[in-house]
Amino acid sequence: MKILVAIKPVPNPDEKVKVKGDGSGIVLDNIKMVVNPFCEIAVEEALRIREKLSGEVVVVTVGPKESEQQVRTALAMGADRAVLVEAGRDLDSLAVAKVLAKVVADEQAELVLMGKQSVDDDNNQVGQILAAVLGWPQATFASKIEFAADNKKANVTREVDGGLETIEVALPAVVTTDLRLNEPRYASLPGIMKAKKKELKVVPLASLGVDTAPRVKVLSYAAPKQRAGGGRVADVAELVSKLKNEAKVL
Amino acid sequence: MADILVVVEHHEGVFKKNTLSVVSAAKALAGLTGGEVDALVLGDGVGAVADVAAGTGVRKVLLGEGAAFSKYLAVTTAGAVAQVVKAKGYGAVFAPASTFGKDFMPRLSGLLDAPLASDIVGLEKAGEALRVKRPMYAGNAIGTVELAGSPLLFTVRQTAFDPAAMGGAKAPVEKVSVTAEAVGTAFVSRQETKSERPELTEARVIVSAGRGIKAQENFKLVEELSDQLNAAIGASRAAVDAGWAPNDWQVGQTGKIVAPELYIALGISGAIQHLAGMKDSKVIVAINKDEEAPIFQVADYGLVADLFKAVPEMIAELKKLKSA
Ligand SMILES: Cc1cc2nc3c(=O)[nH]c(=O)nc-3n(C[C@@H](O)[C@H](O)[C@H](O)COP(=O)(O)OP(=O)(O)OC[C@H]3O[C@@H](n4cnc5c(N)ncnc54)[C@H](O)[C@@H]3O)c2cc1C
Ligand SMILES: Cc1cc2nc3c(=O)[nH]c(=O)nc-3n(C[C@H](O)[C@H](O)[C@H](O)COP(=O)(O)OP(=O)(O)OC[C@H]3O[C@@H](n4cnc5c(N)ncnc54)[C@H](O)[C@@H]3O)c2cc1C
Numbered sequence: 005m006k007i008l009v010a011i012k013p014v015p016n017p018d019e020k021v022k023v024k025g026d027g028s029g030i031v032l033d034n035i036k037m038v039v040n041p042f043c044e045i046a047v048e049e050a051l052r053i054r055e056k057l058s059g060e061v062v063v064v065t066v067g068p069k070e071s072e073q074q075v076r077t078a079l080a081m082g083a084d085r086a087v088l089v090e091a092g093r094d095l096d097s098l099a100v101a102k103v104l105a106k107v108v109a110d111e112q113a114e115l116v117l118m119g120k121q122s123v124d125d126d127n128n129q130v131g132q133i134l135a136a137v138l139g140w141p142q143a144t145f146a147s148k149i150e151f152a153a154d155n156k157k158a159n160v161t162r163e164v165d166g167g168l169e170t171i172e173v174a175l176p177a178v179v180t181t182d183l184r185l186n187e188p189r190y191a192s193l194p195g196i197m198k199a200k201k202k203e204l205k206v207v208p209l210a211s212l213g214v215d216t217a218p219r220v221k222v223l224s225y226a227a228p229k230q231r232a233g234g235g236r237v238a239d240v241a242e243l244v245s246k247l248k249n250e251a252k253v254l
Numbered sequence: 255m256a257d258i259l260v261v262v263e264h265h266e267g268v269f270k271k272n273t274l275s276v277v278s279a280a281k282a283l284a285g286l287t288g289g290e291v292d293a294l295v296l297g298d299g300v301g302a303v304a305d306v307a308a309g310t311g312v313r314k315v316l317l318g319e320g321a322a323f324s325k326y327l328a329v330t331t332a333g334a335v336a337q338v339v340k341a342k343g344y345g346a347v348f349a350p351a352s353t354f355g356k357d358f359m360p361r362l363s364g365l366l367d368a369p370l371a372s373d374i375v376g377l378e379k380a381g382e383a384l385r386v387k388r389p390m391y392a393g394n395a396i397g398t399v400e401l402a403g404s405p406l407l408f409t410v411r412q413t414a415f416d417p418a419a420m421g422g423a424k425a426p427v428e429k430v431s432v433t434a435e436a437v438g439t440a441f442v443s444r445q446e447t448k449s450e451r452p453e454l455t456e457a458r459v460i461v462s463a464g465r466g467i468k469a470q471e472n473f474k475l476v477e478e479l480s481d482q483l484n485a486a487i488g489a490s491r492a493a494v495d496a497g498w499a500p501n502d503w504q505v506g507q508t509g510k511i512v513a514p515e516l517y518i519a520l521g522i523s524g525a526i527q528h529l530a531g532m533k534d535s536k537v538i539v540a541i542n543k544d545e546e547a548p549i550f551q552v553a554d555y556g557l558v559a560d561l562f563k564a565v566p567e568m569i570a571e572l573k574k575l576k577s578a
Contacts, residue, residue: 015391017526017527018526020394022394023394030395096369097363097370098364098367098369123507123527124390126389126390126507127372128356128372129370129372130360131360132328132357132359132361132364133360133361133363135364136332136361136362136363136364139437140438141329141437141439142329142361144353144356147501159442162353163353163501164353164354165354165502166444166446166447167444167445167447167500167502168445170442170444171327171439171441171442172439172440173439174438177438182508183494218402219402220369220400220401220402222399223398223399223400224397224398225390225396225398226396227394227396228389228393228394231538232554233538233550233551233552233554235554235555236550236555236557237557239557239567240559240564240567240568243555244572244575246555247555248575251516251537251555253536253537254572
């Protein structure tokens with residue numbers, strides 16, 4: 005099966021980011037960029053599918069040249085090759101999806117795996133838009149993917165409000181990953197060595213002929229309201245008494 | 255300006271209250287740009303949902319029914335909403351930022367080639383331009399975002415808009431004909447998390463437990479405390495990953511966003527991703543044995559204690575209060 009995995013670099017999610025003083029952006033100095041955790045899960049799933057069904061795993065990202073580093077991480081995990089569409093960081097979700105649609109068509113992928121959400125911009129959009137642009141089925145928030153015997157269909161279990169839901173999608177389809185789909189492997193040292201030699205095709209955005217004029221523009225960023233917090237109580241009796249008499253929430 | 259459409263969420267014919275906040279957000283837009291707010295209900299035999307929606311202060315309710323809509327699917331829903339938007343010329347479409355709205359709204363964005371702002375918490379106008387506020391980076395930044403084109407699409411963070419009142423004068427219900435495009439997709443099954451408790455996103459009080467609860471059977475303690483407070487139960491990712499709690503209890507950046515009057519965190523460290531889902535709660539209580547745990551930085555009432563000692567004491571205190 006030919007699987008395309010769309011990945012995006014994000015600032016390390018374990019670090020709390022700050023808004024720049026002038027609101028023009030986020031302070032990213034000294035914060036390491038990593039593969040978006042949901043995209044890592046997508047890479048892992050693709051590798052497991054390839055291990056079972058054979059085929060090829062192609063990683064694609066849309067962004068600046070520096071994204072090569074995170075692409076190499078995915079290659080080191082075991083992806084076969086990569087495509088980097090060189091573009092600015094400020095493409096909106098519609099534009100990213102349209103660019104990805106071009107790559108999917110060029111590559112004739114049978115399955116596209118991606119994260120449900122980037123943990124920086126938190127849009128949770130690109131996979132579903134891509135599925136619509138391609139006219140393909142979509143299965144979002146996947147916690148389990150099972151293929152039919154002929155590999156032409158898949159049953160995807162989804163994490164939804166109220167529980168779990170399973171839908172059947174005909175392939176080709178777009179599937180977005182949730183946290184419980186798998187636990188991604190670490191890149192091994194030999195994997196990292198091999199990744200350096202794997203094919204990474206850089207495609208200039210302009211060569212794809214996609215209209216990426218922004219429809220959604222992030223104008224500025226502000227820090228959220230800070231909670232006072234830090235209050236302490238000595239014991240349970242004081243806690244309950246304060247909840248009743250001070251906070252008046254009991 | 256053109257009129258505004260709210261896509262109503264329901265589950266198997268039961269109206270979901272998150273739609274009330276969506277109606278408020280849509281009305282906020284109408285206040286800025288003009289236009290009327292209508293609601294759209296899709297399903298099979300969902301007249302009762304339309305009836306509830308009709309009492310929320312909308313101009314009218316559009317009801318699209320058919321056997322193919324009996325189970326929610328993103329493909330059929332996005333397709334049907336696109337048909338309605340095109341036929342009636344709506345200038346904006348709103349839905350809740352629940353797993354329902356997050357699933358079909360981006361697909362609608364792709365079908366209509368229309369920009370979508372996710373999880374919005376505010377709307378404003380700057381000259382002719384429309385701007386929205388939305389949390390990013392796990393809530394550590396609030397972005398001001400401008401949208402261009404028509405229609406404009408929005409999913410709404412439920413906790414950021416006061417719910418519209420229910421049970422008002424009944425707006426007319428108008429049947430619309432929509433066709434279902436299944437696009438190679440079929441519903442297979444659903445595994446419901448059964449609970450008699452209030453829904454997480456609607457509860458006045460939430461008791462959440464994390465890795466510190468140590469085992470699934472210890473959730474009994476959480477349940478007993480919740481019984482005393484008529485609370486919903488939440489969990490951290492660690493507790494869900496461990497299999498102690500169902501997935502839809504996960505509170506956080508990538509789970510449910512909640513803002514109850516009282517949030518009690520038991521054995522939860524307070525990771526950025528967890529805080530993103532609960533830091534707008536009115537009052538936060540944290541019980542954790544590690545006095546350095548980051549959760550204490552957002553807690554109004556922090557108690558450094560072993561939860562296995564503190565929670566039974568708390569249950570006893572609450573019982574005393576009730577009988578007093
Ligand atoms: C400096 C800066 C300025 C920005 N300005 C704007 C702006 O003006 N308007 C705006 O809309 N956005 C802006 N963005 C964010 C923008 O680039 C988003 O990445 C884009 O809108 C997609 O949203 P998301 O990353 O939240 O995707 P989501 O929909 O949350 O991502 C879901 C999945 O889609 C895939 N995916 C997402 N992005 C890519 C990608 N680039 N390549 C490959 N796969 C991908 C991944 O699999 C990901 O897990 C800016 C970002 C930066 C850093
Ligand atoms: C992409 C991504 C998305 C994520 N999304 C979410 C999300 O939506 N929601 C979420 O919650 N997390 C999310 N996480 C995970 C998050 O980063 C943390 O790992 C997680 O929240 C930790 O859960 P915890 O606080 O229960 O566990 P821990 O961090 O292990 O904390 C356990 C706490 O229990 C305390 N404790 C232990 N024993 C006792 C005792 N007997 N009495 C009292 N206290 C005790 C400890 O002192 C400790 O503070 C996400 C992570 C990633 C990478």
